[in-house]
Amino acid sequence: MSGMQSGPAGRSALAHPSPVLVIPALVAAAAVSIPLFYVCLRAIEGGAGRYMELVTSELSLQLLWRTLLLVAGVVPLAAFIGVSMAWLVTRTRLPGRRIWAVLAALPLVFPSYLASFALVSMLGPGGVLQELFGPAAPIRLGDLAYGYSGALIALGFFTYPYVYLMSIAALRETDQTLEEAAQSLGSGPWRRFRDIVLPQLLPAVRSGSLLVTLYVLSDFGAVSIVRYQTFTLGIYNAYRGLFDRSVAAALSTVLILLTLVFIAMDASFRRPPRKRTSGAARPPLLLPLGRWAPVALAWSCLVIGVGFAIPTLTILHWVARALEMNRALDWSFQGTAESVGISIAAALTATLFAIPVALWSARHPSAISRGVSRIVFAGYALPGLVVALALVFFATRSMIVLYQTLGLLLAGYVVRFLPESVGAIESSAARLSPNYELAARSLGASRFRTFRTITLPLLRGGILTGGGLVFLTTIKELPATLILRPSGFETLATRIWTSVTEAFYAEAAIPSLVLILVSALPLYALVIRPVLGSSR
Amino acid sequence: MKHLLIVSLLLAAACAPEKEESATTTAPAAASTTLTLYSGRNEKLIQPLIDRFQTATGIKVAVRYGETSELAATILEEGARTPADVFLAQDGAALGAIEKTELFQPLPPAILERVEPRFASGDGRWVGLSGRARTVVYSTERMKAAELPQSLDALGDPAWKGRFGVAPSNASFQAHMAAYSAVHGEKALRELLRKLVANQPKRYPNNSSIVRAVIAGEIEFGLVNHYYLWQMKREQPEAVVENFFMPEGEVSSFINVAGAGLLSREENAVRLIEYMLNDDSQRYFAQETFEYPLARNARPSTGLIPLGELRSSQIGFAALSDSLPATLELINQSGLLQ
């Protein structure tokens, strides 16, 4: 009874965290916050008047409006697709629901630039559709692929898996007896869904929607390809097209602020929903769809068709063309190796910093350790483009030796994706009783030996998951890579990007295929399988 | 833990850019340093020439590709600490902008002498390598030359709404607008941009995608540099597209240069610029990219209208670079990029 609850929050005298934890954690926090400081510095370099002028300029207001418009469109779309698919595969007798369940998570494998380019090149003029139908192709359909509608489709159909996966996790946690009680009180399936299921789903939908929002705010690839200028693209255009970089910096500060506002609106964004703790693992009631079955199937086909089939077929089509043109091997081993190498390096570096941050906040909770953890998490919300610009400003001003080195690129990845690793390690540290470490200490093990033989092996799951997620997101990362990479360094992402913007489909083929294959495995093992589970 | 650290360090080291290694293994051993080149010119067009240079000299070149304006801004941000040795721009105005900051090293007279003075900086800080003219590319199936807009101003006519394409983030377009501004004034440019935006042209990331779009029938015509047509014709000889040099307006068929400036005192950097002006390279520009070679003795590809016959204003690049920053702001504010 008293074992765990004796001291408040299980704190102990060992709560003097070792400098081995504190120093790397502080470095990580500094790595996130210092560049942001430089963005602000650069933004007001031209004077406060000029800054205000830039921030309130027509361009800035237009970017704000267009960005909000996109968020307002994509979030409900993604939420609707995500919730409907989650409900269909967990609660109804949708034919083949197990297969749909996996398929519906797969759009995550496509980076947004690739997905939207696939859509454009499938539907757009000169695209696959036109190739197949000749001049008779419905060009009108192609117009849909660009601008607001294009951004809406591309982002909506490729970000809904965030809502989908969180909804599934929540649906499996919901208390089945509530639904049974409602049923025994005579409420039909739709009323049950509205009154019982939906309220229990709301937290998951909210967290998922916030992830979608952050994705939309930071997306660079999709909006560039469909030519819908949001804040990120506006910043990029200002960065590329103006000699005066304070414009890009000023616009960045607005985007940072906008992001913070959205996060403040949902303070829960840090914590994924908890895993089910109680038993009651009874299979849920499966609703027969009856005459609605064809509608449900058609909807699933549309979702998976746009989100998975189109990009897959497009890439395969490119591959076929590349093989025809004997261009398939133009780009193969070197770039892949560099891409995989830098992603592994990012995963390892992130892990090295994530362990101290996570252990400090999980084992020695205090205002400082929580603050550090929160600052580190803020990096996740920052668009990659802004992080990259921030690091460029920082390096050119104060750390020129780092400028245009792999080190700075690595720093960019770590700042951006460290939270994935910290989150995974923190949650596995939270599940782990501190008594294991105390037991080791009282058996005569030093701090280091305890860490090496007890803490590290027991956190292995979290460390691997976190590292895998960092790898996955790094290998797909585009805007920060474009800006921070050393001259002559190319990743799969930048290679695809260059080919895609030059409209050399065939050249994008093999890198795209490789990128997707390389990321599919960790995605399945780390994200899809844990949520969908093996028991179903 | 220790192992992790070591492995990650090794990996980081292993990922260092050595992309050009395969190209240089057969080359004679040479200077160990790697040149850093900022290229605002398209990778497709320029990388083959750089590969030749690496093979011929054994000097490694790490290239950072980007938009000319982006790289110019990067150099301005970096100042004297820029890691770049050479800046290759597809726009004389951007070169002029760097020249003003005195970041460029003076070029040796031997290099400058190879090019007519009007295609190089007055101070000898940068040199033109190839020339290009602004033109309208159109589909002869859909349009006749006489029906096309006869000047930049005519593009503002609402009749063309939604029918043509531009590449507003591309330096060639930006320089074209800067030339318009230098001749007609900022106010006139603002008006032209307003009309262009109102006409809702299709936006493309670069010239080659405009030519593709014209061939695909996505648009009827587009504003490009003259040589993309010729490259495309080599790939698709059956394509029925042509260039049209707008006859009216002082800068409608504006002639620009792609050129280079020195950002370091690196000996090999001079060699790279020299190399791009030698006969082989100039022939490359003429025969492979279909630009106008600028070395005095080089000849353009047959079939191109000689440079001298194109109607273009005599504004110098110095004036052009003066109007460039404001032009970029105007383009950015105009909404053309959206």
Add this chain to the structure above:
Amino acid sequence: MNNVVELTNVEVAYGSILAVRGATFAVAEREIFALLGPSGCGKTSLLRAIAGFERPRRGSIRIGDTDVVSEGRWVQPEKRSVGMVFQEGALFPHLTLWENARYGVKREARGEEQAREALNLVGLLPLKDRYPHELSGGQQQRAALARAIAPRPKVVLLDEPFASLDPALRRRIRDDLREILHAARMTAILVTHDQEEALDLADRVAMMDRGRILQVGTPAEIYDSPARAEVAMFVGEGECLSCRIGTEILESLLGPAARELEGDAKLFIRPEDLEVAEEGDPRSVPAVVETVRFFGHDVLHSIRLEGADCRLPFRTMGTAALRRGSTLRIRLRSGRYGVFIGSDESQVRREIEVG
């Protein structure tokens, strides 16, 4: 006998919350010493302070010949030579039983021998290659004990070692534990909130409440002569009878001894102190049976004294129970009774003789 552990005025605090105040006691060699008290009384904090997981704000702790905590001195847990057994065992889940047992001993033949002996002692040597999750709850606790004693610490600290076991198992493991500790000639400090466990297992018990040690003594002393009302109430069944209920009832119950009692005195009565009185016995009072709890070998009643708002526990042996709602007369057996006078801080205990 030498003292293995000595605490002097130990005070443990979390921020402004004082968890342990002025704890002073000594544990002799090979003694089993229990810290007993309700949850939140500070007993675990005190145990963790001895282990080195908490840093006392004040006071000193001596283990063997070493001052592990004193003015300006603090010895890390791994240097204290203490073995710790946690409530849920805390066996390292990624190591086998053998690797767990070997964790704290030197990596040499003698260490290995110690680990083997410890496993043998707890009877788990045949299972040494299993992982913790392959052991039953009782086996896990024994394994945790083996791991703790393998390095031959000066003292073994046990933090509610039976709390996670089911009641039937608990008693058996308790017997095992006593035997093992004796066989290993170990000194042990045990934390528990279960008085039965403490009285059964410990040579001496320190009763704690709200951060304070109220009494240290043998189980018999604690039970028979509780130093304070809180101790009396916590250990075994019993109720305090306030002397404010009226002189009439008091005199009927106690006879002449009632005159010795002041107003705020409380008389402590255990269930076995009461008996049914003969009709007409002058030293008896009428009472009503309110609740009846049947335990098999005995029955525990709660009875209300008539004319007073006061309930007392009353045990009868065997299976014969009184009926709920029935009335009877009860009397106090003769003997010595504890009386607690005064309130919290300044409480004193006196004894009275009931004839």
